[in-house]
Amino acid sequence: MSREVLPTPEVLRPWIAGIGSVWVGDVPSEPFVHLPEAATKVVVRTGEHGTRSALVVGPRARASYHRGKRRASCVELRLAPGTVRPLLGIPAVDLVGRAVQLGELPAPFARQLAEVLGRLEPEEALAHLAEVLPERLAAATDPSRTELVRAGVDAMSVRTGRTPVHVGDVARELAVSERQLRNLFAEGVGLSPKHYARINRVRTVLDHAPTCSWAELAAAIGYYDQSHMTTDFRTLMGVPPRSYFTGRLPDATPCQAIRRS
Structure with a gap:
């Protein structure tokens, strides 16, 4: 591939x-x-x-x-x-x-x-x-709603030298309630702000794992510790980081047919 x-x-x-x-x-x-x-x-x-x-x-x-x-x-x-x-x-x-x-x-x-x-x-x-x-x-497009959801996505994303902030802090920064922020994410992204942030951080692990130790990577992208990173990774990827990067993957299943509306 x-x-x-x-x-x-x-x-x-x-x-x-x-x-x-x-x-x-x-x-x-x-x-x-x-x-x-x-x-x-x-x-x-x-x-x-x-x-x-x-x-x-x-x-x-x-x-x-x-x-x-x-x-x-x-x-x-x-x-x-x-x-x-x-x-x-x-x-x-x-x-x-x-x-x-x-x-x-x-x-x-x-x-x-x-x-x-x-x-x-x-x-x-x-x-x-x-x-x-x-x-x-x-x-x-409603420009104000689009601007809000994109600002929320940016705040919940990992950036160099900056880790995602908490949902409540993002809502206050954008002058909306947490419920409004969740609704904005549901419509504009499809996931809750928290789940968006989890995926963003796990994708960052996938991108940067070869460049530094697990503990250093966990700290750099805002996990409490390496154990927290491992738990999140296992939840989303099905196996812990070491297993994934050494090729010990979950059993593969046949490709699914397209689910129709």
Whole structure:
């Protein structure tokens, strides 16, 4: 399996947090890992025989391990916080743990987009999105709610030299109640602020584990101690960090069929 980060057109950056491609050749010997994911993605998948489909993959609360993928390529558009409802017509929380056909979602524009993405090559599709998305999303977005949810996401994320702050502190900083903050996250991200922060920190462990000791990493990203980090990692990844990085993974299961709306 190979992954590549693709450039995001400047005009799409308020709405698309990142674009990547994934390619899987013959059946790999190692399980295919779906990592915990706090973002919703629009995925254009090209199958073994060239069949193309457009899917929406919602936030994933925990990792899963699968076998059976072969000869498929995907272009993944990771939606920025607050983009799901304006683009797809539903709150992000309705997509948690799901993969659905883009054309089956309620927003008329989602159905139009599915048709376009299903017939255009990736480069042509990105050019089309850069042309039509900004105006449509700007008209459908509540700027104040989007600004609040993005400020909350930033505050709950790990940054160099800064660890996530507590939910109550974020709510006070944004001048909203904790309940309002949870509602903003449910609609704009799909997860609670606390679960978003857990996924963000575990993903940081995955990114930086080779660079320093477990204890140093735990302290740097805001865990109480190494034991706290290990517990969080095991909860979301199914195994503790040492097991994961030495290849002792949970049993892989067959890839699931797409769950329809």
